[in-house]
Amino acid sequence: MSIRPLTLAIALTFAAGLPGCTREAPPADSAPTAAAPAGDTTADAVPAPAEIAAKVAAYAEVPLTADLSHLSEGDRQAIDYLLQAGRIVDALFRRQVYGDLDGLLSTIDDPATRRFVEINYGPWDILDDHRPFVAGVGPRPPGARFYPADMTKEEFAAADLPGKDSPYTIIARDEAGALVVVPYHVEFADELHQVAALLLKAADVASDPKFADYLRLRADALLSGDYQPSDMAWMDMKDSPIDVVIGPIESYQDQLYGLKTAFEAFVLVKDIEWSARLQRFAQHLPALQRGLPVEDRYKAEMPGTDADLNAYFALYYGGDANAGAKTIAINLPNDEEVQLAKGSRRLQLENTMRAKFDTILVPIADALIDPSQRGRITFDAFFENVMFHEVAHGLGIKNTLDGRGTVREALTDLTASYEEGKADILGLYMIGALGGMGELDADKLDDNYVTFLAGIFRSVRFGAGSAHGQANMVAFNFLHERGAFARNAASGTWRVDFAKMREAVDALSAKILTLQGDGDYEAARAFRDQYGKVPAALQADLDALAAREIPVDIVLRQD
Ligand SMILES: [Zn+2]
Known part of the structure; x- marks a missing residue:
C-alpha cells in the first residue's frame, strides 16, 4: 500500500480554486439574476425608486466590531x-x-x-x-x-x-x-x-x-x-495578533x-482562542483519516497537520472587498509561485459570519425548521460547520485508486461539486468523531446537524446551479431518502432524526469517497443527476421564503 503525502496546505490551495468555499461565498447569498424582467435589455430601463429602496433594504445593515482589549498599545x-x-x-x-x-x-x-x-x-x-x-x-x-x-x-x-x-x-x-x-x-x-x-x-x-x-x-x-x-x-x-x-x-x-x-x-484581529483550537484539531487529522467510514483502500493517503487556517474578527472592509456582497473568508495569496513555496492561508471572518447568521440564517430557520429544534440553531454550530468543512478538504483521497492520476483529472467538471460535497459531509463526520474523542461538547453535536440543514436552505434558496449548490442538493436528497430529516406537510417545516442522520452521514461519506477514489466519471455524473435536483416540496418552501423579505446580504456600518 503506498502512502501518498497529502498536506492540508496543499488541500487548502486546491480549495482556493474551487467555487463554493472561496470568494464566491457571496453568490451563495446573492439574489437571482433572473430578477431582472425578461427582455429588459435597454440601457435606460432602470428600476423604479420603490424597487431600488427594496434593494437597499435587502442589505441588512450591521456594525463591524471586535474586542481590542487584549491587544498591546x-x-x-x-x-x-x-x-x-x-x-x-x-x-x-x-x-x-x-x-x-x-x-x-x-x-x-x-x-x-x-x-x-x-x-x-x-x-x-x-x-x-x-x-x-x-x-x-x-x-x-x-x-x-x-x-x-x-x-x-x-x-x-x-x-x-x-x-x-x-x-x-x-x-x-x-x-x-x-x-x-x-x-x-x-x-x-x-x-x-x-x-x-x-x-x-x-x-x-x-x-x-x-x-x-x-x-x-x-x-x-x-x-x-x-x-x-x-x-x-x-x-x-x-503569530501576529493583528493582520491586514x-x-x-x-x-x-x-x-x-x-x-x-x-x-x-481588510483590517483584521485574530481570534487567538479559535486559532489554537484549530491547531489542536489538526493534530487529530491522521486519526480522523483512519476513522473515515469507508473501505481502507479509500483512506490510505495521509493528511498533514500543517493547516494555515485561522479565525479573525474583521474591523474594516475597504474597496473591492466592500462592494456588493461581503465575503466571509479570504484565501490568499493568489500568486501561484508563492503558493508552491509557502502554501496558502485561509482566514475565516467570524464577525461577518455572525452577522450573516443573525440576519439571514436565523430567519430562514424560523421559517423552515421544526419549532422543537429551533433552539439548536446556534452560531457556534454554524461556525464549527464552516471551519470543519475547510479542515475536511484535507481528508479523504486526492489520487484515484487505479494509479492513473488525480481525482481532479478523473472527475473534470464534477471535481468541484464532489470536493465541496465531501468537505460538507466529512465536516459533519469530524464533528461527530471529535465529540467521541471528548474534544467537542457531545451534548451540542445535534446542534450541528440542525444548523447544517438550515445552512442548506440558505445556500440553495436562490437556486442550486453552482458546484456547491449541486453538492448541497445531493446531500439533502441522499440524507432525506435515509430518513435523516422529514418534512411536516401541515407546517412546511423540517425536523432532524439524529440517529438516522448519523448513519446517513457515514453512508454519504463512504459514497462520495468511493466515487472520488474510483475516479469513475460516469458513475459520479449518474449519482449527481440522480440526487442533485431541488425536490418540489423543498422548492415550494423556498418560494414561500420570498414573502418574508429575508436579507440577501449585509452592508457594514464602519465609519
Ligand atoms: Zn470548500
Missing part, C-alpha cells in the same frame, strides 16, 4: 494606521473602477438610489448581474476602467506591449491614441505613497516582528509593483479579461 496604534490606509484604498478603488463617483452622486436626488450607489460603488447592481439602476449610465463596461472604453479585443491582442497582461497595470492611450501600459504605482502614485507611509508607521509600532517585516515589504510593493516578496513575508508571519490584507488583489472586476486586480483592504 502598539498593536492598537497600528490598527489605527491600518484603518487610515484602508480608507485611502477604498477611495482609490472608487477611482480605479468607476472614476468620479462623487460627481455621479451629486447628480442623484433620491436617497435610496444614492445609498445603493454607495453599496455598489457605482450605478450597477452587483447582485443583479450589474444591471444599471441610474438612468442614462448604460451597461457596465466589462473592462471597468482598466482599459480604454473604445479598445477592441483585436487591438489588445495585436498590441506588443510588455506588461499588458500584468495584474498591476492599466492600459491607456497616449496622446497619439496608441495603447500604452501604465503601472498602478505610477497611475495611483499619490494614494499609494500615502498608504505606504501608513504601513511603515504601523510597522514601527506593531508587536510581531514578522508582521512588521510584511508591512515594510508591502509598502515597497505598493511603490514598485513587485508584490511577491511581501506575499512570501505574509506567509512567513504566523491590502493592495490590488482579486481580478473579478475585470470582466473583459480577468487580468487586472482591484484594490481592497
